[in-house]
Amino acid sequence: MVTPPARKVMVVADPTPHSAAALQYALSHALLEQDELILFHIENPNSWKNTFSTFLRRPSFPSAATAPNSVLEGASTDIDFLDQMKRACEIAQPKIPVRIEKTDMDGKDKATVILSKSKALGIDLIIIGQRRSLSSALLGYRLPSGSMRGPKLIDTADYLIDNSPCTCVGVQKKGQNGGYVLNSKTHKNFWLLA
Numbered sequence: 001m002v003t004p005p006a007r008k009v010m011v012v013a014d015p016t017p018h019s020a021a022a023l024q025y026a027l028s029h030a031l032l033e034q035d036e037l038i039l040f041h042i043e044n045p046n047s048w049k050n051t052f053s054t055f056l057r058r059p060s061f062p063s064a065a066t067a068p069n070s071v072l073e074g075a076s077t078d079i080d081f082l083d084q085m086k087r088a089c090e091i092a093q094p095k096i097p098v099r100i101e102k103t104d105m106d107g108k109d110k111a112t113v114i115l116s117k118s119k120a121l122g123i124d125l126i127i128i129g130q131r132r133s134l135s136s137a138l139l140g141y142r143l144p145s146g147s148m149r150g151p152k153l154i155d156t157a158d159y160l161i162d163n164s165p166c167t168c169v170g171v172q173k174k175g176q177n178g179g180y181v182l183n184s185k186t187h188k189n190f191w192l193l194a
Contacts, residue, residue: 006034007124013039015081018129021173026127027092037098042113044105111159130157130170
């Protein structure tokens, strides 16, 4: 039996339920035993919104007892969310090496920073949590990339899916046990039941 080559899989890690859902999908469906998992977080020191939202509300990530089943329930909030995510990965997939990478925005947009880092690290698969409105999911609504009019600019995940040289999967969790809606270059609004 031929073993597939090792891949570098990047999960965009933020203290949000969307990011936790992306990690849960990666751990349960995307990673193979020989892969390396990279949790990539972009810090934005100029964003007062991020500072306040992190200060006021930090999502909890799994404890040892709940890690394989849920990435959104469990551990205490006194540990940095990246450390909690890494610990959840090590519990759920103990044979897969996990590392954390952090970088600053440096005046760039999030998608550009992710693409640059994925190229520098030789990433084979990017997994990013995706929040989509009902209208964008059903109608595929997007504004042209230079447009500032309208209710919604193009989503970071959509931009990565369309422009990444490697495979990129946007993940949206549906309910507690409802599964996932996945988006990639080849599949739009693909339902994967849990």
